Each structure stands twice: as C-alpha cells, then as structure tokens.
Amino acid sequence: MSTTTGPEVFGQTRGMGELIDVADKETVLAPFGTELAALGRERPEIVALTADMGRYSDILPFRDEHPDRFFNVGMAEQNLVATAAGLAKVGKIAYCTTYSVFVTRRAYDFVAIACAHSMANVKIFAGMPGLMNGYGATHQATEDLNMMRGIADLTIIDPCDAVELRQVTRAVADIPGTVYVRLLRGKVPVELPDDYEFIPGVAAPLRSGDGSVGIVSTGYMTGRALDAARAASEQGIEASVLHVPTIKPFDTAGVLEFAGRHDRLVVAENHKRTGGLATLVTEAMFDAGLLRPMVRVGLDDGFFECGSQEYLEATYGVDLPRIVRAVVDGV
Amino acid sequence: MPTTLSPPATADVAALRDHAHELRRLMMTMTRGKGEGYIAQGLGIADCLAALYFHELRHDPANPDDPDRDRFLLSTGHYSIAMYAVLAAAGYLEEDELPTYGLNGSRLPMSTFDVTPGIEIVGGSLGQGLGQAVGMALGLRIDGSDARVFCEFSDGELDEGSTWEALMGGATFGVDNLVALVDCNGIQADGPVTVAIEPVAEKLTAFGWDTREVDGNDMQALTDALAASRERDGRPKAIVLRTTPGHGIPSIVARPRAHFVRVGDDEWAGFMDELEENR
Numbered sequence: 314m315s316t317t318t319g320p321e322v323f324g325q326t327r328g329m330g331e332l333i334d335v336a337d338k339e340t341v342l343a344p345f346g347t348e349l350a351a352l353g354r355e356r357p358e359i360v361a362l363t364a365d366m367g368r369y370s371d372i373l374p375f376r377d378e379h380p381d382r383f384f385n386v387g388m389a390e391q392n393l394v395a396t397a398a399g400l401a402k403v404g405k406i407a408y409c410t411t412y413s414v415f416v417t418r419r420a421y422d423f424v425a426i427a428c429a430h431s432m433a434n435v436k437i438f439a440g441m442p443g444l445m446n447g448y449g450a451t452h453q454a455t456e457d458l459n460m461m462r463g464i465a466d467l468t469i470i471d472p473c474d475a476v477e478l479r480q481v482t483r484a485v486a487d488i489p490g491t492v493y494v495r496l497l498r499g500k501v502p503v504e505l506p507d508d509y510e511f512i513p514g515v516a517a518p519l520r521s522g523d524g525s526v527g528i529v530s531t532g533y534m535t536g537r538a539l540d541a542a543r544a545a546s547e548q549g550i551e552a553s554v555l556h557v558p559t560i561k562p563f564d565t566a567g568v569l570e571f572a573g574r575h576d577r578l579v580v581a582e583n584h585k586r587t588g589g590l591a592t593l594v595t596e597a598m599f600d601a602g603l604l605r606p607m608v609r610v611g612l613d614d615g616f617f618e619c620g621s622q623e624y625l626e627a628t629y630g631v632d633l634p635r636i637v638r639a640v641v642d643g644v
Numbered sequence: 645m646p647t648t649l650s651p652p653a654t655a656d657v658a659a660l661r662d663h664a665h666e667l668r669r670l671m672m673t674m675t676r677g678k679g680e681g682y683i684a685q686g687l688g689i690a691d692c693l694a695a696l697y698f699h700e701l702r703h704d705p706a707n708p709d710d711p712d713r714d715r716f717l718l719s720t721g722h723y724s725i726a727m728y729a730v731l732a733a734a735g736y737l738e739e740d741e742l743p744t745y746g747l748n749g750s751r752l753p754m755s756t757f758d759v760t761p762g763i764e765i766v767g768g769s770l771g772q773g774l775g776q777a778v779g780m781a782l783g784l785r786i787d788g789s790d791a792r793v794f795c796e797f798s799d800g801e802l803d804e805g806s807t808w809e810a811l812m813g814g815a816t817f818g819v820d821n822l823v824a825l826v827d828c829n830g831i832q833a834d835g836p837v838t839v840a841i842e843p844v845a846e847k848l849t850a851f852g853w854d855t856r857e858v859d860g861n862d863m864q865a866l867t868d869a870l871a872a873s874r875e876r877d878g879r880p881k882a883i884v885l886r887t888t889p890g891h892g893i894p895s896i897v898a899r900p901r902a903h904f905v906r907v908g909d910d911e912w913a914g915f916m917d918e919l920e921e922n923r
Binding site (some may be wrong): 523 | 711715757758763765766768769771772774775776777778779780781782783784786805806808809812813816817890
C-alpha cells in the first residue's frame with residue numbers, strides 16, 4: 314500500500330504529469346510548493362511567479378501563505394521569465410513555474426539573455442520534463458536538457474524524488490544565478506534515504522555493486538535505476554548506481570571515477586538519448602580516454618504521440634523492464 | 645498627490661536643450677572613431693535622455709548601484725551610442741573612453757551589456773526590456789521603495805509579442821512606478837516600420853496604460869509629459885515619443901536608410917557644422 318503525506322488540498326495535480334510507478338512507494342504531495350512556502354517564511358526576498366500553471370506546478374502553497382509576493386502573469390512564458398529577471402535585478406530571488414516545454418522552447422532567449430547572461434537570481438521549476446504525460450509532443454519536453462545545457466552560466470538540476478526535491482528547492486536560493494530545475498509534482502515518491510544530502514554539482518553514489526555494471530542516472534529515472542539494480546540482484550548481478558542530480562555544471566570527476574570502477578555502464582535518463590546525460594557521460598569519458606561498453610536508456614529521437622504513460626514508456630524504451638534488460642543483458 | 649520624488653517642479657528647458665546638444669556632439673565624436681553606428685536613432689533619442697539624466701531621474705553617478713536609484717532600462721541595445729554619451733555627460737564614464745565605442749575589448753560595445761557602469765540590463769535582444777521593467781517595478785513596490793523604473797523601447801519592438809505580454813502584465817499589476825518611453829521613430833532594420841502597430845498611443849491606452857504622446861524632440865513637451873507621469877494612481881505610465889531619426893543633423897535626417905549610418909571621413913566635419921547650425 315502506498316502512503317502519501319502532504320496538504321490535502323493539493324490533489325489537483327492528479328491526472329497529468331504524475332509519476333506512475335508509485336503504487337508501492339511512500340509519496341509526498343507537492344513537496345516543491347510546501348517547501349517553498351516554508352522557505353518563504355524564512356526569506357522575505359523570495360518571490361514566486363507562474364504563467365497560468367500555479368495549480369499544475371504545486372506552487373499554490375506559496376501563494377496562499379505569501380499572496381503579496383506571488384504573481385500570475387497568465388499564459389505568457391516570455392513575460393514570466395522577463396518579469397522574474399526584473400524582480401531578481403532589484404534583489405529578489407524569483408522562483409517561477411510553468412511546463413518544461415513552454416519555458417524551454419518558447420522562452421529560451423529570455424532565459425539566456427534576460428537571466429543567465431546577467432546571473433539573475435531566477436529559479437525556474439519546469440513541470441513535466443521529459444516524457445511524463447500522454448498529451449503528445451506539445452507537452453513532452455524530451456529535449457529540454459539538450460537545449461538548456463547550451464546556455465552558458467545556467468545551472469541545471471534533475472532531482473530524483475521528494476527527498477531531493479525539497480532540498481533542491483532550498484538549495485537553489487543560494488546557488489548564484491539562474492537555475493533550471495526539472496520539477497516533479499503531485500504525488501512524488503520517496504526513493505532516497507533520510508540521510509541523503511543534495512550537494513550542488515556533485516554526483517551521489519547510491520548503491521555499490523561488484524564492479525561489473527554501473528548505472529549512471531538522473532531525475533526520477535534514478536528511482537527506476539535503484540529498482541532495476543534490486544531486480545538484477547535477484548538474478549545474481551550486483552549493479553552500482555550513481556545519481557547525477559546536477560546536469561550542469563557536470564561532475565566530470567565523479568562520473569569518471571565511477572566509470573573507471575566498472576566493466577560496463579548503463580546510462581538512464583528521462584530524455585532523448587542524445588544531448589542529455591548519456592551525451593555528457595560519453596563526452597567526459599572520451600575526453601579522458603576512458604572507454605567502457607555503454608547502453609544508453611533514453612528516448613528515441615522523434616515527436617511522441619498521445620497515449621497512456623505506461624504505453625509510451627514501454628514503446629519508447631524508458632520503463633523499468635528496459636533498464637533491467639540493459640543491466641542484466643548489456644543490450 | 646504630493647510626491648517625494650526628487651525632480652524639481654519646473655524644468656530648466658534651455659539648460660536641458662544644451663545637454664541634448666552636448667550628447668549629440670559626443671555621439672558624433674564616437675561615430676568618427678568607428679566610422680559607423682546607430683547614430684540616427686541616437687540623435688533622435690538625445691532629448692529624452694537629456695531630460696531623464698539631467699532632470700527627471702533620481703540617480704547618483706558616484707553610486708551607480710544605489711538601491712534607491714531610479715532605474716533606466718534601454719531595451720534597444722543598439723542605441724548604445726546615445727547611452728554612452730549620456731553616461732559620460734552625467735559622470736558614469738570618462739569622456740576619454742568614448743572613442744573606444746565598438747572597438748575590440750571596449751566596455752562600450754555596439755549593443756549594450758550590463759557590464760558597462762550605468763547600464764541596467766542586457767539590451768539588444770529586442771522585446772526583453774519592458775517585461776524586466778515590470779519585474780523591477782514590482783520588486784521596488786514590494787520593498788516600499790519610492791524609486792521608479794523608466795523603460796525605453798522602440799516602435800519596432802511593438803512587433804514583438806513579448807512587448808504586449810509585458811504591457812498587459814504592467815497594467816494587471818498596476819505598477820504606477822513604471823514609465824514606458826516608446827520611441828516611435830518609424831524605422832527598423834529593413835526600412836520603415838511595416839507592421840500595423842499604429843495607433844500606438846490609443847493601443848497603450850486601451851491596454852490600461854496612462855498614456856501621453858509628444859514630439860520626442862521638443863524638450864518642453866518631454867519634461868511636461870515626464871512631470872505628468874509622476875502621478876501614482878495605480879496605472880503604469882507611457883509616453884509615446886515621436887522622434888526624428890538623425891534630429892539635429894539635416895543631412896542624416898534626409899538619408900533614405902537611417903537604421904545604420906556610415907560616416908565617411910569626408911563627411912564628418914560637415915555633419916558637425918550642421919549640428920552647430922541647428923542647435
């Protein structure tokens with residue numbers, strides 16, 4: 314049985330963008346918004362904005378506690394980012410939310426120039442990153458990491474679970490400049506232990522195997538990587554797991570150290586196989602002259618259709634069985 | 645409503661005209677070093693900048709990061725030549741740095757970046773200024789500051805949808821500490837403004853902005869409009885400036901393509917003579 318903690322009023326996000334494999338896991342409802350509301354009590358310089366996605370980005374707890382510091386700009390993502398940049402440039406820390414597709418594809422120039430170029434304290438929490446809903450390509454940000462890593466001076470974080478997302482919500486306030494966070498919303502599972510500590514820019518070893526197979530993963534795929542490692546263990550294969558929450562700046566040293574200790578690698582991400590984590594791992598290893606067999610678990614190139622989340626994940630190869638096959642069979 | 649803002653109740657219009665003339669002289673001097681630039685727009689906006697920096701703005705060149713300062717945002721980064729002129733005249737820059745305009749390694753690039761003292765935002769990617777101005781005005785209001793935000797943008801930037809997003813945002817949030825200065829000079833990169841943006845003042849009024857329309861090269865009208873825009877009535881302010889590209893130098897006004905002007909060595913002295921004759 315699953316158990317969920319969190320504010321009862323925030324069941325509204327159900328229906329789109331919720332994580333599907335949480336049936337047997339502890340979950341937390343709206344960890345981002347509740348943590349941000351609490352942080353807002355401590356830090357009056359924090360303001361929050363949304364572009365008509367308050368209900369769907371879990372940010373309403375902040376609005377309810379701090380209505381004078383909350384602004385809904387309507388369906389206007391460029392203006393969301395520009396307004397946040399302006400607030401930051403008079404001393405605020407501006408958290409803003411919309412869907413990942415809209416802030417990346419539509420407001421890219423604003424993130425780059427109005428925010429990152431000036432190291433503006435804008436913290437973008439982007440809902441439904443990667444393949445996280447069945448609404449088709451309009452709502453599936455399957456290339457967001459690839460896009461955003463192209464922006465200089467931008468920090469990119471892909472949290473794993475509710476434990477990490479809460480810590481990231483706080484940590485980004487003290488990370489200088491503009492930060493892009495892949496937001497997990499609704500009922501967010503707990504995958505990491507209570508003593509887990511998110512350290513910006515540092516990859517976290519979560520499981521130690523026997524050196525045969527190492528899984529490198531980010532975002533909610535780390536939860537699946539842990540599940541896959543447990544499943545593989547029942548078949549006699551002891552895989553390690555390295556979680557890479559910060560995509561940029563990339564922990565090259567940490568990844569190389571991990572890769573060097575394993576005979577072969579699996580990279581798992583909720584993103585296309587190109588331009589995201591696997592590309593970063595590959596670049597780091599190639600530059601260092603460290604070569605290992607690697608299976609990249611991620612999405613094909615293409616625009617994906619509408620359908621159930623289960624159907625899409627199985628069809629495009631990012632579900633749990635796909636990771637298990639990569640770990641056990643190396644294909 | 646009484647105001648605590650710093651500008652004097654009446655403007656010394658004659659002195660401000662002299663300042664504007666000095667800005668034009670500095671711009672032409674910069675153009676000579678580079679041989680080219682967005683000089684026509686700069687000459688057109690010179691009166692507005694003089695009115696702001698020598699009358700309307702509360703600012704301190706010795707303390708450009710003063711949190712209580714009024715902010716001036718130049719959205720049209722390519723008007724940089726005019727900004728550097730006014731920043732030098734007001735004391736943010738040394739005048740002997742101006743000849744580096746547009747040269748390699750200069751702090752005075754062809755388009756504005758916020759590394760230059762006195763420049764608040766990265767301009768140049770058009771359509772990004774007004775939204776940031778709305779955010780600044782909101783932030784200052786949250787802090788209880790009586791500082792104001794002035795944002796210049798151009799008629800060409802009314803092509804950008806983001807400008808209209810910001811116009812709606814400013815009205816929605818009622819930022820009456822924000823003054824939009826819309827430089828309607830009628831030109832953009834490919835020539836005359838082609839998209840149906842007129843009537844600009846009526847549109848801004850319909851969008852909820854307390855709007856005035858003036859000859860942007862008439863110092864008396866400019867200072868009157870700025871004074872009227874000090875009112876805090878819950879509405880953002882807009883001044884539509886009808887400016888003439890190249891104002892002050894008739895030979896530049898007469899050029900059919902004024903967006904980016906090249907000034908030959910043989911032309912420069914004649915332009916300076918025209919500037920003196922028309923002051």
